[in-house]
Amino acid sequence: MHRSAPRLTRILACAAVPVMLVVAGCSSDSDGGSPDKGAAQSSAGTPKEAAPKQTPTLAPGKYAKLPEPCKAITAKTIDELVPKAKSKAGTASASTDTSARGGCSWNGLVDKGLKGSQYRWLDVAFLRYESVQALGTGEKRAEEAQAKEIAKLKATEGAKYVRDSVASGVGDQTTTVAYTLRKTGETFVYATTVARTGNVLVILNYNGAGYAGAETPHDQKMMDGAVKATKDAVAAVAAANK
Structure with missing residues (x-):
């Protein structure tokens, strides 16, 4: 039993390494490598299509009728x-x-x-x-x-x-x-x-x-x-x- 304790410790330590790597990887993605953020930057850099100009409607004339x-x-x-x-x-x-x-x-x-x-x-x-x-x-x-x-x-x-x-x-x-x-x-x-x-x-x-x-x-x-x-x-x- 006393001999197996160090071995168990080593197994747990090795088992913890992949978990830390995953966390580190996620942390790295969120800081600058996120695909979503890259897509957002690409979208922001694309010029939007100009909206067509609206021709102002002319106001009707002052008078709508003529006298007899x-x-x-x-x-x-x-x-x-x-x-x-x-x-x-x-x-x-x-x-x-x-x-x-x-x-x-x-x-x-x-x-x-x-x-x-x-x-x-x-x-x-x-x-x-x-x-x-x-x-x-x-x-x-x-x-x-x-x-x-x-x-x-x-x-x-x-x-x-x-x-x-x-x-x-x-x-x-x-x-x-x-x-x-x-x-x-x-x-x-x-x-x-x-x-x-x-x-x-x-x-x-x-x-x-x-x-x-x-x-x-x-x-x-x-x-x-x-x-x-x-x-x-x-x-x-x-x-x-x-």
């Missing part, structure tokens, strides 16, 4: 600018989409006998622009259309004494272009106002002539009349969208 064109100019303004109008109710322009475009016109002749006659014409057109992803916001499109319309008016063939002025306090931006034009043997004076309010363009034309020796209307008076009627039209746009 023939009711956009007040009766008082019509009486003042187009005396003896053939129809105070006006004549509506044809439109296949009244939510996008519409217009109305008035005309009248004041016959003064031997003193001649005064002819007046007034028409208004409304154009509403919607926001389109490829073209821009409704406001931007209306602004671009306004610039083109003003340029076209200034380049009117045969026009003389062309001048323009900015009308403050009428919509977001308003310009009036005036000129004289000879036709049917008479000198006509034109005043056209191009106003933008939000995403709506208001184009108002006021012109007139004196017949049979009557005085030719003054361009400033025609411009003032055009601006007055445009104020009515711009207010009508806002009222239609309340």
Whole structure:
């Protein structure tokens, strides 16, 4: 029995060696050789695929409706600018989409006998622009259309004494272009106002002539009349969208 004790001790000591090696091995793996940690490092080093950029959605235009064109100019303004109008109710322009475009016109002749006659014409057109992803916001499109319309008016063939002025306090931006034009043997004076309010363009034309020796209307008076009627039209746009 006494001789076997040292032998048992040696057996237990040898038996303990593999256990320590296993522990040491596990400890080594957990410190830096772990397959999981290596996989994590490899994954972290791989660049992620870039997410596709989202195109921002354009906000809708300020106004969704247009007013009734023939009711956009007040009766008082019509009486003042187009005396003896053939129809105070006006004549509506044809439109296949009244939510996008519409217009109305008035005309009248004041016959003064031997003193001649005064002819007046007034028409208004409304154009509403919607926001389109490829073209821009409704406001931007209306602004671009306004610039083109003003340029076209200034380049009117045969026009003389062309001048323009900015009308403050009428919509977001308003310009009036005036000129004289000879036709049917008479000198006509034109005043056209191009106003933008939000995403709506208001184009108002006021012109007139004196017949049979009557005085030719003054361009400033025609411009003032055009601006007055445009104020009515711009207010009508806002009222239609309340």
